[in-house]
Amino acid sequence: MNREPHDERMEREWALQERAARAERLGLDENNDQALQRYRTVMRALRQPLDENLPADFASSVAMEVRRHVAGDTRLELYLSWALLGVLVGMLIGVAVRYAGSWKPLLPLVLSQPWLLALAGVLVLLASSKLLSVPRHPSDESPRRLG
Amino acid sequence: MSHQDRQLVENVLANAPGAFERLVREYQGLCWHIIYRMVRHPEDARELCQDTFLRVHQHLRQYRYESALKSWIGRVAYTVALRYLERKRIAILDVGEDGDGLDLSDKLSDGFDLEAAYVDSDMAARLHAAIETLPPLQRTVLTLYHLDELSIDDIAGITGLATGTIKSHLFRTRLRLRAQLETAYGVAP
Numbered sequence: 019m020n021r022e023p024h025d026e027r028m029e030r031e032w033a034l035q036e037r038a039a040r041a042e043r044l045g046l047d048e049n050n051d052q053a054l055q056r057y058r059t060v061m062r063a064l065r066q067p068l069d070e071n072l073p074a075d076f077a078s079s080v081a082m083e084v085r086r087h088v089a090g091d092t093r094l095e096l097y098l099s100w101a102l103l104g105v106l107v108g109m110l111i112g113v114a115v116r117y118a119g120s121w122k123p124l125l126p127l128v129l130s131q132p133w134l135l136a137l138a139g140v141l142v143l144l145a146s147s148k149l150l151s152v153p154r155h156p157s158d159e160s161p162r163r164l165g
Numbered sequence: 166m167s168h169q170d171r172q173l174v175e176n177v178l179a180n181a182p183g184a185f186e187r188l189v190r191e192y193q194g195l196c197w198h199i200i201y202r203m204v205r206h207p208e209d210a211r212e213l214c215q216d217t218f219l220r221v222h223q224h225l226r227q228y229r230y231e232s233a234l235k236s237w238i239g240r241v242a243y244t245v246a247l248r249y250l251e252r253k254r255i256a257i258l259d260v261g262e263d264g265d266g267l268d269l270s271d272k273l274s275d276g277f278d279l280e281a282a283y284v285d286s287d288m289a290a291r292l293h294a295a296i297e298t299l300p301p302l303q304r305t306v307l308t309l310y311h312l313d314e315l316s317i318d319d320i321a322g323i324t325g326l327a328t329g330t331i332k333s334h335l336f337r338t339r340l341r342l343r344a345q346l347e348t349a350y351g352v353a354p
Contacts, residue, residue: 028336035339039311060342063292064311070207072197072214080218081186087219 035061170234177225189218195235196242198313199323202305203246203257205297213249217242232322235315239323243305250301257302288346295345303338306331 038057040046042065073079114121128134173191176184196217201210220241228237250257296304302324309315309323310331317335321328 031340032332032336035336043314056343056347057339060292060339060346061311063289063296063342064307064339066293067312068198068201068308070201070210072193072211076193076211076214077186077189080189080215081183083215084185084219084222087222 167233171230174225174228174230174234177222185222188221192235192238193218195239195313198308199239199242199305200246202308203243203301204249205301209249213245214242217245220245233319236319236322239309239315239319240325243323243325246301255301257300259300259303291349292342292346295342299338303334306334307338310335 034053035057038054039061041054042058042061173184173188177188193214196214197210200213200217201207204210204213217238221238224241228234247257296307299307306320306324309320310317315323317328317331320326320331324331
């Protein structure tokens, strides 16, 4: 199976096939050789376009599908980020509640420094605006298959 | 690897508008020829072509410019089609076909004018039917070589087969097609 045409007869036959393929490819006029003409008939059939084709809008449909996939991946990342944020906030609240007693003496001190509250507010706003700025694609719908 | 291909790949990776659509348009014909020739089912072949380009987009960063882009994409398409045939338990080769072609060569006639006979549409139909009955791998190799005009090296790159194996498939299949036609038209061996 893995051998090349090996003996002299096969080499001649291979050369004839290749001559016929080349003649069909280049549209050469070599009518004097009957054996060549027979192979040219086979080569002509092999060069015929296939009976079925892809739809005319195949490329644009696939490109749109890819955009949907990319948007879907981004959305998953966004959901995971929110889930992680939720877990962190939950843990923070848990820690705050657990150690509330030991922080109580510090509370009047923090409240007496309004710039600390302002700084915390700015940090929260910055983080929120960054999270909300994740791009969303307008054609972000459920994926579909090409017909 | 042509300069245009490199530019196209870089544009796709940079998410340039319309770049991926251009890439698909450029190579959809090759992809279709490989997959449709292997699979033969038009609707499944269309879905597999779509899967192929989704994979190409997903893995394009792994493309190292070591082979031509058409070979790389062709290889993805071939692998997708091969997996489909494995799932459907369809053999890609005719297991009974391991002769060296000499017996077929013996049967070929020198006195039959196929050229004149091809004018008959029945002859063309017979020839196409004979091509359709070939095993998936031979059909695909013939189409890539004759219709897409790929070199034997390119086809070897796509299918992962040795160039000698590709040549052997081409030789024996073309010989077989010629013999089948001559037999169909009543030429005595």
